[in-house]
Amino acid sequence: MSDDARFEDGEDKPLNLGALDAEDLNVISSLAQDAVFPASEMRWMKGQGRFALLLNRMRWEDEAKTRTAPERVQSVLVFSNVQSVASQGVPKGDADTVLSLLAVSFEETQSPSGHVLLTLAGDGAIRLTVEALDATLKDVTRPYLAPSKLRPTHPD
Template sequence: MSDDARFEDGAERPLNLGALDGEDLGVISALVQDAVLPVTEISWQPGKRRLGLLLNRVRWEDVEAATRRGRPVERVQSLLVVDTVLGMSSQGLDRTDRDVVLSVLSVTFEPGEAPGGHVVLTLAGDGAIRASVEALEVSLRDVTRPYVAPSGKAPSHPE
């Protein structure tokens, strides 16, 4: 029998997470909340049935420790990949305006005919990206070293 994970086991390592169900996707959604990306960093590869986004995400897993220690909040570039994509659509964003910067609010799964459904990325400003998937298969992987967020602070949301 394995022991439960302990807080001390966590180290400042790059994240590499996968989601195969809604609960797992909730964790990824929390980690990519307030991530920003230029519209040019969205890659739809129909032949590979893959949607990829290169995000600059807040290191939410480190915000509390950074604040407690008086360190600035960090961001890290991460690759969010949705696999088994059958098709995709978007609303409220102009992919031809290459200067647009998007902000991710959440990533959710809308079940369809099992095991398929739709992975929905809700964006600030009423935008959304919707990927029809054969099955839920999403991954999040940090691909750079963390860097100090331009503001040095965690984003805040009015209640």
């Protein structure tokens, strides 16, 4: 028998959320907090105006009351209407670098345009200039026990 959790174990359903304003994006940010991903799992599809990340996110929405360890799940975070992408503190050309997402925020410049800021651990950041905010977070695998068996913590 596998140690991996199943959606049926908690009658959970995979997340499939959208954000069209900053308030919606705050919900996605809280669910994607502490997600980890290799730098090779970022894609900017310039011709389509899309930026996507394949994340291994903590299932913050699940308290793991019937399990002994917290879970992660692979999720795709996609931003549409992207006009440009800039980064700071993200190593170029090192696809094996593992990044940790701390927060996602939106700063409106001239309605409905603005900047999406992906704040990374270690002072890294990715800034997306968007024509209008349009983000989705969708779980694409079944949950699995977090390899560390620990939930990330942050100093107060």
